[in-house]
Amino acid sequence: MTYDKVIEALRPLLAAEARAELPGAAEPGDLEQAVWLRLLEHLAAQGPPPDPAAWLTSAVRAEASRQLRAGLRERPYTTEPAAEPAASDPERRALDRERVRALHAAIRRLPGRCPRLMGAFLSPEDLTYREIAGELGISQGSLGPERARCLGCLRRILASEVAPGPRRGKG
Numbered sequence: 001m002t003y004d005k006v007i008e009a010l011r012p013l014l015a016a017e018a019r020a021e022l023p024g025a026a027e028p029g030d031l032e033q034a035v036w037l038r039l040l041e042h043l044a045a046q047g048p049p050p051d052p053a054a055w056l057t058s059a060v061r062a063e064a065s066r067q068l069r070a071g072l073r074e075r076p077y078t079t080e081p082a083a084e085p086a087a088s089d090p091e092r093r094a095l096d097r098e099r100v101r102a103l104h105a106a107i108r109r110l111p112g113r114c115p116r117l118m119g120a121f122l123s124p125e126d127l128t129y130r131e132i133a134g135e136l137g138i139s140q141g142s143l144g145p146e147r148a149r150c151l152g153c154l155r156r157i158l159a160s161e162v163a164p165g166p167r168r169g170k171g
Helices: 003-021 028-046 052-073 090-108 114-121 129-136 140-161
Strands: none
Touching: 003 028, 003 052, 028 052, 090 114, 090 140, 114 129, 114 140, 129 140
């Protein structure tokens, strides 16, 4: 039996097994894709299994179990920051405004075209690299290195304004 025939013969069985194994707990399509990958790896390493249907059933169960265990450890990615109860605190808001003011003051002291570049990156309009490059009249490819240089300067300016911490190590 050729590989193509093995795959075609297993296609409906895999779909049925995947739906049966994960009723609503995960995506059957993801499970199918993972089992197809396992089958292709098996075909490449050892050739077709002696009993393809039994191998497929075993592979579906093993992969479903792995996906369910992984799902227990995974946490959803959220784009919204977690709401902090202290965010409504007037003192917290005042400190946040002071940090932003200090950052913008440090940006104004940067050399060369760094103030304009950093201002464009911090713009509330959320400009793309292409738009920033057009606005500043520089090539899009030089934005990354220029940004890195400006951030290094900004770090040095801000570090000089922060009181040094306690000394560590010997004497």
